[in-house]
Amino acid sequence: MKRVYMDANATTPLLPEVLEAMRPYFIERFGNASSIHQQGQQARAAVEHARESVAALLNCRPAEIVFTSGGTESDNMALFGLMQQGDHLITSSIEHHAVLHAAEKLRERGMEVTFLPVSSEGVVDPQEVRRAIRPNTKLISIMMANNETGAIQPVSEIGRIASEADIYFHTDAVQAAGKLPIDVQSLRCDLLSISGHKMHAPQGTGILYVRRGTQLEPLFFGGAHERQRRAGTENLPGIVGLGKAAEVACAALTDGTIERIKALRDRLEQGILAEVEDTGVNSRKVARVANTTNIYFDNLEGEALVIALDLKGLSTSGGSACASGATEPSHVLSAMGLPPARARASLRFSLSKLNTEDDITFALEIIPQAAARLRELAPVNAGTLG
Known part of the structure; x- marks a missing residue:
């Protein structure tokens, strides 16, 4: 029977070129990127090349890219890494559950959370964001594009509001990456999440963009991986695949x-x-x-x-x-x-x-x-x- 797949917002298949880029790192180039011998150096070079490719997709410095296991971890890292007792979070009622449930958990732990309403078309009003700001507001987290409707949120205006108020701004760009041009400089965001498997990279891969100077507490503790922001040996084949998918995504925006x-x-x-x-x-x-x-x-x-x-x-x-x-x-x-x-x-x-x-x-x-x-x-x- 003929089968047609139209559920790409749930996950996408690997592109052939992504699989080919990954293939050597399962067997021949299997090194640990933290090792100093030849295999380790090969692995480190591959990780850093992928980091550069993802940075090019977002117009940021490679050092601002933290590799994660996907969008859920990236969203959780952004919220739990910044919020502390006494802080206030602003988010919306249409966020992915990776943000919504994290926000609910923060509220259970004594932090203040505002869940903004949306219009009948599913869009956040930036002025509602402005009105929700309090003296103790620490973070605003609004997605870039909704996973169910595809509605694009006014994140540039929200980023400007956050910047003017000296408040951190995070955007979940999982459903936007590879579909919309993303420039973290013009967005003025401090944190941005991407999931690899929504853009033809392997499942279990993702990134969190962390603007230079942002003090983020890690979720994991162990080695000094990812500049001490995310402990754990890097998923080498997955990261290579994510880097290749980012290159393909860059091209797709203009071709x-x-x-x-x-x-x-x-x-x-x-x-x-x-x-x-x-x-x-x-x-x-x-x-x-x-x-x-x-x-x-x-x-x-x-x-x-x-x-x-x-x-x-x-x-x-x-x-x-x-x-x-x-x-x-x-x-x-x-x-x-x-x-x-x-x-x-x-x-x-x-x-x-x-x-x-x-x-x-x-x-x-x-x-x-x-x-x-x-x-x-x-x-x-x-x-x-x-």
Whole structure:
């Protein structure tokens, strides 16, 4: 059976060139980058080359890049590494759980946290950020692009507000890296998180950008790795893969790749809205990353549609998450004010560099059929908004 993958915001496959770059570091060049013999020197050179490649993607100094195990660790390092008793954190209600749950844990430990609301389109108002600032505000953490809707947040303006108030600013750029140009200088951010497997690097890799002079307490203790900011022997093949993926991402920002993906996304979106009744796009009125659309299918359950499409060969994801065995509405869509039924009826389609026109044709053949069949089978009021 033909299979088409449209869940790139969950994870992406390795690009062939990324795998080839990694291959020697599993067997021939296996050294520990902390060793001073030849194998160690080869490993260190590979790590530093990757660091330079990631720094080029962000327009920062290589020394400001800390390699981590992924976006979750990077987000946790940013929040727990800065916040102390008596400090105040400002974040938003649509952040990834790596930030939300970390913020909740900080609050349990006695720190103050403000969770900002968002508009009906899923965007943070910078003036809400400004109004939330207190004398003890230590950190503002607002994502660059939302993982469910793709909505781009006004991080440049928020960075300016934070800088003027002399407050640290962190942005989770996991869903923006490789899709949007990122310049940490113009953003005026102090910390920025990236996850490798969202941009065709291997799972279990990521970085935290830490602006020079930022005093960050480490999460791990042991050796003096990563300039004493992240103890533990470096994941050599993974870091090499992340570096190569960063080089590919840099090129994609200027070679037409992003425009091609956006055209595919727009064709998919327009085709679904034209062929399937009672559908609409969440966050459709605001700027979104090029690869993402989040579409609601009223009068059906999104999870059922995900399963039906999967059986037909199309991999996508719902706008809801599974918690304690029960399907709960997405916290992002709920924060936008969507009724629970519509939030549960929403699906996210997220494309990667590997998707093609044929993939869109395939998807547009099976999605209308699957949606119509489910609506025939379901009770009339199963997913209505009433």
